Amino acid sequence: MDLTTPCEQDLTQWIGDHPQDLPSSLIKHIGDDCAVFDPRSLSKLAVTADMLLEDVHFRRRWVSPYFLGRKSLLVNLSDLAAVGAQPYACLLALALPGDLTESYFNSFMKGFLEEGARWGAPLIGGDLSRSASIFVSVTAWGSFQTGRPLWRSEAQDGDILVLIGEVGLSRLGLEILRREDFSELWKIDSEDSLADWAGDDFRNRCLIAHLLPQSLVHVGTWLCENRVVNAMIDVSDGLGSDLLQIARQSQLAAEIEVDQLPLPDRKIGEIDPLEAALNGGEDYALLFATSEKQLDRLNSEYRTDFPPYRVIGRLYSGEPGLFLKRGKKRERYEPKGFDHFSSC
């Protein structure tokens, strides 16, 4: 393949050369103008699209193409997890600068397809082009077997807030990358080599959280099918700002018990653990609202192979907004959202 003029056919040929497990309802994936499937067995379908752009969402020198391919799919699967959908398939629109090699493309695709195979989201088509900088745009579908979709807007007065996954580590991982700016990180394409480079376990967890976010799709599907959730969101813009989405859309006030919040062990540079946890972004944790009764069921039925969940606060009637509670003190909090490279 000539990366000075890549085109859709190069992508579909690559897909054709790499067998995947395809759902039986898929009638055609590559080689034509569209992929076509028979959705009648799928009950409801969820669709989402997220981009990763060079120098907006990542730096080329800080991430290997293999990790970038994996993360590109994982951030989209996180949106499916948030509504409780089981991944079904995905499309990839990829644009690469002509100075990259075919091996860069191959490594990206390898990572992308591996995660697709792991979580049941085969790549069924897309587009490929050259560009001045790396541009990744993914569309992912998911289906619902038995549950109904989980919205942000259906939290109830008195609901308990539960968090699954870590918050803040990803922001600290990014801070490590920014401070150390190691220009050969893009050559690191295994978790073992990354751990070696990280040096200690905490730094490694931060880097992994940022470069290879954990997928909680099976957890999201389970929560949906077991009807233990009233409202859910994936934490991608920062815990504070994502919780505010649930609060506003459900017309409730939200309160985080700061002492209950799982915080990163220590600062990285000037980034405080609480600040990272509230405003870090790119955590891809799941945050949901659940009733006391549902929480009882969760306590007894939650699968032991899933990451632990933690109660971090509650929702109650009142002007929609976010409050932090420390002991008896309670104050309104305005989340900052995030824009990683706005000041780079």
Added chain:
Amino acid sequence: MDLTTPCEQDLTQWIGDHPQDLPSSLIKHIGDDCAVFDPRSLSKLAVTADMLLEDVHFRRRWVSPYFLGRKSLLVNLSDLAAVGAQPYACLLALALPGDLTESYFNSFMKGFLEEGARWGAPLIGGDLSRSASIFVSVTAWGSFQTGRPLWRSEAQDGDILVLIGEVGLSRLGLEILRREDFSELWKIDSEDSLADWAGDDFRNRCLIAHLLPQSLVHVGTWLCENRVVNAMIDVSDGLGSDLLQIARQSQLAAEIEVDQLPLPDRKIGEIDPLEAALNGGEDYALLFATSEKQLDRLNSEYRTDFPPYRVIGRLYSGEPGLFLKRGKKRERYEPKGFDHFSSC
């Protein structure tokens, strides 16, 4: 909206502020992690994704944001037309440089939504980001009411090749833009103003073909539902190279009768009409293979409000490849494909 840090919420808010006709099977479009719909009434679903990238597929100074928004959707609808699918909905991933204004974004979106409304493809979500150059990535879905999808691979020995829409004009339109490089073309956002700038009808048809390709989705759906087609493709990479796709996938030889080919009236610069017709690209015409019997039905039933169709050649058993026939002379032809800006 602050275009130095646009985000998904800015896009979904814009969508929410601009009412659209939504299909009744759409359960949720914006405001959550995914759009969700009930596909069980939809028989089969087709999906496609195409990108438009600044300085790869277009120059910012040659196209108004309003026209760019329209074209972004139209090129995707063309892939749906090629399989015979009726548009259902679409997603937009858009990245814009911070030096563009909110009015640029608004004009782009206005054009995008107008075409969506015209062809029944409402925008149900997506992503928005800043970037160094303009990136547009669209995913579009279509459904099949009664017909079955039309593939490239099902042409039969003896089939007749039929073309609907113009080929070559778009390439000549691009040539006008390249030669004249008028830096204020991006301010032209109506067909009337474009016609004024073009000066004569032929130049105007070339520019329109390039900037605002005609949508043939209704034609594609009709051809599919009336079962008058064996194999179809949309002409986006150039007539020669797209016909070769049908020939190769159907394992047949393809022959174009050059005298039957509708050619642009004249040269623009050094670009010869036949060369533009065979290798121009971005025509978004429909090319299909049909039997004698089907052609009879087409002759009697084709809708008069559709653009005319023309028989341009035939397919027959033999080594897959492309031949040009001029009178009694017949020679093999290797299409060049296209890459508009590779030598700019």
